[in-house]
Amino acid sequence: MTQETKPTLQHLSTDAWQELRLLAEPTSSSFVDVFMATNIHKNKIRRGQRFLDIGAGGSDATKRLLELGADAYAVDPAYVDVSTLYEKIKRANSYHSVSPFINRSNNALEGFKNSVSSNPERYIAASADELPFRDNTFDVVYSRAAIMDNLDIVWNLFSDSIDESIRVTKPGGTVRLFAFKFEDPLLPPRINRTRLDNQTRKIRDLASSAVIKAIEVVKFDSVRNAITFQKA
Ligand SMILES: C[S@@+](CC[C@H](N)C(=O)[O-])C[C@H]1O[C@@H](n2cnc3c(N)ncnc32)[C@H](O)[C@@H]1O
Numbered sequence: 001m002t003q004e005t006k007p008t009l010q011h012l013s014t015d016a017w018q019e020l021r022l023l024a025e026p027t028s029s030s031f032v033d034v035f036m037a038t039n040i041h042k043n044k045i046r047r048g049q050r051f052l053d054i055g056a057g058g059s060d061a062t063k064r065l066l067e068l069g070a071d072a073y074a075v076d077p078a079y080v081d082v083s084t085l086y087e088k089i090k091r092a093n094s095y096h097s098v099s100p101f102i103n104r105s106n107n108a109l110e111g112f113k114n115s116v117s118s119n120p121e122r123y124i125a126a127s128a129d130e131l132p133f134r135d136n137t138f139d140v141v142y143s144r145a146a147i148m149d150n151l152d153i154v155w156n157l158f159s160d161s162i163d164e165s166i167r168v169t170k171p172g173g174t175v176r177l178f179a180f181k182f183e184d185p186l187l188p189p190r191i192n193r194t195r196l197d198n199q200t201r202k203i204r205d206l207a208s209s210a211v212i213k214a215i216e217v218v219k220f221d222s223v224r225n226a227i228t229f230q231k232a
Helices: 014-018 031-038 061-067 077-094 100-118 155-168 189-208
Strands: 050-054 071-075 138-144 169-179 212-219 225-231
Touching: 031 061, 031 100, 031 138, 050 061, 050 155, 061 071, 061 100, 077 100, 138 155, 155 169, 155 189, 189 212, 189 225
Parallel strands: 050 071, 050 138, 138 169
Antiparallel strands: 169 225, 212 225
């Protein structure tokens, strides 16, 4: 059992949930999308390997990881009310014209829903900056379009989320943060610059204090990026 015994946010009232910094609309990326974002190859997943998906939304990545024998968990504050999360994503997907991505997303959402019914203990309502896990628990901690792209807009939330990600990762384990963009076209350039400066500063500070090593920025194309750290 990797989860600490302290109560998860599932035990909190709706009012308490409203106070959470729920900064992004949930989406449901498929395992394929998460795999592309995290470079986790399904043939390389070891039985019992511990994964944590932060800000997982309606993704089916945890379901697929469990099927592959991994010891996988997903956290998202929206898990305080999974039915609402499901309906929201379903509605959002219906506004898009049919495309391979939306079909994949809808399939992922159904997989997610089934997996939550069969493995509710794997889907924990929690915020990235307060993870209900012990130190040094996971081999791989990843976040797709949640810590980067969304939480990074608020410095404390970003900073605490990075610290928490590293805290729950085993020494030698990997943290992988995927972003669709490092710059948001909807934000003024000044804000984008501050955002980038803060991210870089945070990561440089951690590296110089030897908490992390082997930092790698993977550019998938002109807009999609991932930052990977290895915990020292
Ligand atoms: C764009 S969605 C990405 C969902 C999923 N990772 C995917 O790839 O489909 C962003 C997610 O971040 C979650 N989120 C918002 N605030 C959060 C927080 N404080 N801690 C963790 N996740 C959060 C949202 O509920 C949402 O599911």
